[in-house]
Amino acid sequence: MLTQPPLKTESDTDQQPLSRRGLRQTLRRKRRSLTFDEQARASENLALNLLKHPDLHRARHIGVYLANDGEIDPALYIQLARQKGIHFYLPILHPIYPGKLVFSRYSEGVQLQANRFGIPEPPFPRSRRKPAWALDAVLFPLVGFDESGGRLGMGGGFYDRTFAFSRLRPAMAPKLIGLAHDFQKVAQLPIEPWDVPLHSVVTDQHYYRFKP
Numbered sequence: 001m002l003t004q005p006p007l008k009t010e011s012d013t014d015q016q017p018l019s020r021r022g023l024r025q026t027l028r029r030k031r032r033s034l035t036f037d038e039q040a041r042a043s044e045n046l047a048l049n050l051l052k053h054p055d056l057h058r059a060r061h062i063g064v065y066l067a068n069d070g071e072i073d074p075a076l077y078i079q080l081a082r083q084k085g086i087h088f089y090l091p092i093l094h095p096i097y098p099g100k101l102v103f104s105r106y107s108e109g110v111q112l113q114a115n116r117f118g119i120p121e122p123p124f125p126r127s128r129r130k131p132a133w134a135l136d137a138v139l140f141p142l143v144g145f146d147e148s149g150g151r152l153g154m155g156g157g158f159y160d161r162t163f164a165f166s167r168l169r170p171a172m173a174p175k176l177i178g179l180a181h182d183f184q185k186v187a188q189l190p191i192e193p194w195d196v197p198l199h200s201v202v203t204d205q206h207y208y209r210f211k212p
Contacts (some may be wrong), residue, residue, distance in 0.1 A: 004139075005143055006129070011087050017131050018151060018154075019190065020189070020190055021155075023143070023144050023152060023186065023189070024128075024152060024154070024155060026188075027143050027144045027152070027184050028070065028183075029071060030183060030193075031069075031070035031071065031181055031183075031184065032069065033070075034070060034181070035057035037119060039070075039072075039073060041204070042073070042181055042204040043073040043074070043075060043077075043204075044070065044077070044167050045075050045201070045204040045205065046072055046073070046074065046076075046077060046179065046202065047074070047076040047077035047080055047164070048202050048207075049202050049203070049204070049207055050074070050077045050081075050139075050202055051053055051077065051080060051111050053117060053200070053202055053207060054176070055137060055175040055177060055199060055209075056137055056175070056177070056195060058136070059086065059136035059137040059175065060085065060086055060087060060136055061086075061087050061089065061130065061134070061135050061136045062081075062086060062087070062088055062089070062135065062137045062139065063088075063089045063090075063091065063103050063132070063137070063138035063139065063174070064078060064088045064089065064106065064137045065090065065091065065139065065140075065141045066090065066112075066119070066120055066175065067141070068119060071141045071142075071179075072141075072179050072180055072181050072203070074139055075180060087207070088105075088106040089103035089104060089105055089106055089130050089171045090103065090104055090106045090121055090122055090156070091103055091121065091162075092104050092121045093115050093116070093121070093158070093176060094122055095124060096126075097198070099156075099157060099158060099161050100158065100161050100162045100208070101132065101159070101162040102124075102129055102130075102131065103129065103130045103131070103132065103135060104121070104122040104123075104124070104128050104129055105122070105128040105130070106122065110172075110208065111123065113145075125160065130137070130148040132162050132165075132174070133161055133169075133172050133174070135174040136174055136175065137174050137175040137176075137180050138163070138174050138176055138177065139177050139178075140153070140159055140173070140176060140177065140178045140179065140198065141153070141154075141178075141179060141180075142179060142180040142184060142201065143180075143184065143210075144184050144185070144186050144189060145178050145180055145184060145185055145186070145187055145189070145198070145201045146185065146187065146188050146189040147185075147187070147188075147208070148188075148197075148210065149197045149198045149199070149200075149208075149210030150188070150189035150191045150195065150197070150198075150202075151178055151189075151195060151196070151197070151198050152189055154180070156211060157194070159196065160194050160195060160196045162194045163176060164196060166196055167196065172195060175198060175199045175200070176196065176197075176198050176199050177198065177200050177201065177202060178198045178200070178201040178202070179202055179203070180200070180201060180203050181203060181204055182203040182204055182205040182206060184203075185203070185208075197210065198210060
């Protein structure tokens with residue numbers, strides 16, 4: 001059930017500050033330790049929470065990701081939301097602008113190919129591309145997050161560079177929604193000036209909305 005959690009928990013106050021690298025290693029190891037059944041239950045709960053999320057009620061074009069490295073899996077949500085006429089788009093490493101992403105329509109039967117990181121992505125067809133600003137919402141894979149909307153990713157900076165425009169032109173920005181297992185929440189993240197803040201985070205247990 002989608003609920004708004006309290007701001008503080010006892011476990012939050014007990015956590016000691018770690019570097020971004022240390023947090024990344026710890027949280028990635030923890031999510032990789034989940035069993036297949038635990039991941040399946042998390043995916044089911046995530047789908048229910050996303051279907052109820054107010055920031056997605058009117059979204060029809062949504063950027064998404066294919067789960068790997070223990071990431072919480074949005075596959076069931078994609079399956080259910082497609083029945084409501086929602087279109088999904090996968091990120092592609094931009095071949096012209098290094099370090100940025102472009103999004104391509106993710107349809108059933110689309111042929112995927114591994115990029116240089118070994119992550120499957122669609123080819124780069126002109127007719128199926130969508131620039132980041134043209135999406136209604138984007139579901140970010142998270143390594144960690146905090147109560148202020150801070151996001152810890154894999155460290156490549158692709159999402160931060162792609163959505164840097166959201167700081168200067170917030171009216172043009174899609175809803176930026178992080179997805180994670182609830183245990184990936186930490187009390188406070190060390191934030192860098194270039195980090196793009198999230199509008200909300202949805203987990204297998206709660207949703208967290210942040211001030212714009």
